[in-house]
Amino acid sequence: MLTLPLTFLQRPAASTTPRPWLLVLMHGVGSNEQDLFSLASQIPDRFHVLSLRAPFRMGPGSHAWFDFSIEPGGERSINEQQEAQSRALVAQAVTSAAEQLGIPPERVVVGGFSQGGIMALSLLLTQPALMQAALVWHSRLLPQVVPLTAPADALRGKQLWLSHGTHDNVIPLANAQAIAHHMAPLPVTVTYHEFPSAHEIRPSELAATVAWLESLSTTPTAF
16 A cells, blocks of 8 residues: 555556556646546556656646746746745655565656646656656746756666647647757656647647656566
8 A cells, every 4th residue: 555645546557567657747727636546557567667746736626736826918927935845755755666576767657638738747867867758748947947857877777758739728839849948958758749739738748758667667677
């Protein structure tokens, strides 16, 4: 029985998996752990899937990783204290789950959609030792996290899935392109895709993501 600092849902890896992987998922603002957990049945069964609930309650069944506001000019400002608190809780949850399941960081993927994707990307950049890869759907990079980025050597060999909708009217496509541009000089292998969709994960995007997870977890490695 897993004990974590955040509420969660889980789907264990297949019992026949000799060296399971861990996939930790985080929902977008205003949602909950049920949202991305609905994708679990399509995730390869060598993954133990965890779906976390954000710590800040907005309303019934509605949670956020941090509060934010959009200024008249379109600029976003965030509650930096909440973001830092959530990032620390996610790091604790990932570390604790991996330890309790006996899965090394080399087989851990942390991912999320929208605000959850922000958290996944922030964790990859600031605490890459916790994971092998991050999965970022329809998201953006927080400027506040950039100064906290780990040294390049710590990011070496890490992988990032980055996908976005060309018609996303919540987080515009330019945000994904900015992430790709920011990651370019770093020693991280980035897989970037754009899909003809809005702020949503359509079947084609999910299928491509699953194929990436498959390749990630079946590539012969030293660990």
